[in-house]
Amino acid sequence: MFESVLVANRGEIARRVIASARRLGIRAIAVYSEADADLPYVAEADQAVLIGPAAPASSYLDRDAILAAARATAAQAIHPGYGFLAENPEFAASVLTAGFIWIGPSPESMAQMGDKINARNLMERAGVPVSAGTREPVADVQAALAAADQIGYPVMIKASAGGGGIGMTAAADSGQLTAGFETARTRAERFFGNPAILLERYVERARHVEVQILGLPDGRVLALGERDCSVQRRHQKVAEETPSPGVSPQLRARMLAAASQAGEAVSYLGAGTVECLVDVDAQDFMFLEMNTRLQVEHPVTELVTGIDLVEQQFLIAAGEPITFDPAHVTSNGHAIELRIYAEDSKRFLPSPGLIEEWVEPAGPGIRVDAGYRSGNRVTPYYDPLLAKLCVHGTDRTQALDRAAAAAAAFGISGPKTNLQFHAELLESAEFRSGDYDTSLVSRLRP
Amino acid sequence: MAEVRAEMVANVWKVVAAEGESVADGDTLVILESMKMEIPVVAEDSGTITRLAVAEGDVVQEGDLIAVIE
Numbered sequence: 314m315f316e317s318v319l320v321a322n323r324g325e326i327a328r329r330v331i332a333s334a335r336r337l338g339i340r341a342i343a344v345y346s347e348a349d350a351d352l353p354y355v356a357e358a359d360q361a362v363l364i365g366p367a368a369p370a371s372s373y374l375d376r377d378a379i380l381a382a383a384r385a386t387a388a389q390a391i392h393p394g395y396g397f398l399a400e401n402p403e404f405a406a407s408v409l410t411a412g413f414i415w416i417g418p419s420p421e422s423m424a425q426m427g428d429k430i431n432a433r434n435l436m437e438r439a440g441v442p443v444s445a446g447t448r449e450p451v452a453d454v455q456a457a458l459a460a461a462d463q464i465g466y467p468v469m470i471k472a473s474a475g476g477g478g479i480g481m482t483a484a485a486d487s488g489q490l491t492a493g494f495e496t497a498r499t500r501a502e503r504f505f506g507n508p509a510i511l512l513e514r515y516v517e518r519a520r521h522v523e524v525q526i527l528g529l530p531d532g533r534v535l536a537l538g539e540r541d542c543s544v545q546r547r548h549q550k551v552a553e554e555t556p557s558p559g560v561s562p563q564l565r566a567r568m569l570a571a572a573s574q575a576g577e578a579v580s581y582l583g584a585g586t587v588e589c590l591v592d593v594d595a596q597d598f599m600f601l602e603m604n605t606r607l608q609v610e611h612p613v614t615e616l617v618t619g620i621d622l623v624e625q626q627f628l629i630a631a632g633e634p635i636t637f638d639p640a641h642v643t644s645n646g647h648a649i650e651l652r653i654y655a656e657d658s659k660r661f662l663p664s665p666g667l668i669e670e671w672v673e674p675a676g677p678g679i680r681v682d683a684g685y686r687s688g689n690r691v692t693p694y695y696d697p698l699l700a701k702l703c704v705h706g707t708d709r710t711q712a713l714d715r716a717a718a719a720a721a722a723f724g725i726s727g728p729k730t731n732l733q734f735h736a737e738l739l740e741s742a743e744f745r746s747g748d749y750d751t752s753l754v755s756r757l758r759p
Numbered sequence: 760m761a762e763v764r765a766e767m768v769a770n771v772w773k774v775v776a777a778e779g780e781s782v783a784d785g786d787t788l789v790i791l792e793s794m795k796m797e798i799p800v801v802a803e804d805s806g807t808i809t810r811l812a813v814a815e816g817d818v819v820q821e822g823d824l825i826a827v828i829e
Binding site for chain 1: 767794
């Protein structure tokens with residue numbers, strides 16, 4: 314095993330990775346921007362390096378600053394977390410060229426999956442079901458209209474280089490497609506530096522279900538169960554659970570097999586996620602995209618399997634055996650993650666500010682992955698995730714009840730939070746029934 | 760006269776309207792960006808923009824003046 318790891322990220326995920334590193338006796342090195350000097354992850358690392366001002370482009374996205382910090386601290390490995398540079402194959406390649414261990418898949422696998430059009434085509438060839446959609450970038454509105462006629466409305470307009478739900482727009486007819494296409498292109502260019510757009514059939518009564526995969530050095534790709542991520546606002550996840558209440562055992566078996574196949578098609582190494590749409594009525598699924606990194610919602614998988622996914626990432630990157638027997642992975646009980654965002658509970662608008670009070674819930678089955686503590690300032694420069702409140706129960710009912718009690722006991726004052734929204738979600742008949750889809754939040758907040 | 764103020768700390772990403780322009784209720788004046796989200800600031804009344812107090816790249820605090828519509 315390597316002796317030191319630099320975590321090229323911030324907030325809760327930096328803290329999460331640092332915790333596993335320290336538990337395993339690996340020296341953990343944090344990097345931070347001027348805005349983040351007081352956050353818990355900086356204090357908890359063995360060493361911390363200031364890499365630049367608040368703006369992400371000058372700090373967490375500054376490849377040279379991160380590599381310089383790794384050299385200065387004699388780090389042996391680099392863990393990218395999620396977001397920022399985590400899915401950037403050029404960065405991964407420069408990490409390897411500079412002689413560090415990259416904790417993630419090869420830059421080649423990342424590049425193959427990073428472009429959504431390419432990923433769709435590759436998956437289709439590998440025999441993984443994909444939704445009806447374009448096989449090459451859509452050049453202009455005329456081409457989009459022609460493609461949509463083939464695919465059938467409604468369609469989803471997506472940035473090929475995109476992620477995190479940013480820049481995705483659904484169009485119900487040609488008027489909406491015409492209106493939305495240029496906006497989508499502009500955003501794709503601005504956020505991802507690549508204006509390529511694809512269109513996909515938009516499934517209305519769909520669940521968003523993903524499979525955790527783990528690629529081993531011997532070429533096997535394990536599928537460690539699914540996560541239901543259908544609770545979304547603005548196409549971004551708000552709560553996740555495993556197992557998915559909308560997936561039958563038969564469908565689960567097919568999805569897990571397809572996810573392994575998808576990973577093997579790109580020689581995937583380490584932790585990754587295969588995201589799918591599940592057509593609730595048809596009990597069928599389609600490949601959406603692969604995330605070539607640790608996922609925000611990985612804790613729910615950890616809670617039901619008892620596997621530390623970050624530890625497996627370290628072991629795989631070091632070329633050592635994983636800690637569990639792939640033939641005997643069991644899933645126990647039910648786990649739910651609530652993303653606690655610095656945003657109001659009604660309109661979900663961002664609310665940065667000084668955290669005056671921060672009291673985390675505790676108790677059986679409760680895990681809090683937090684990026685902040687009281688006295689910290691939440692700044693407008695980064696995403697609004699404050700913490701992930703994760704709960705584990707022997708069954709879904711117990712998990713729901715524990716989640717409701719824990720959400721009520723979470724005390725945050727200062728920035729507005731979506732805790733009230735979560736309380737309503739956990740009480741709603743639709744969520745409690747398990748029979749919900751990606752439109753749930755818009756029904757709760759019409 | 761209506762004053763349009765920022766609802767939160769944010770960066771001014773785009774200034775869509777200009778001083779002297781007439782706007783209708785619901786027209787976008789500027790687009791703010793905070794926590795990786797674009798937030799359009801819209802006119803809540805129709806009239807003429809007599810003052811536009813922000814420029815692209817500015818940082819606004821909660822309550823800061825963005826525009827005056829008369």
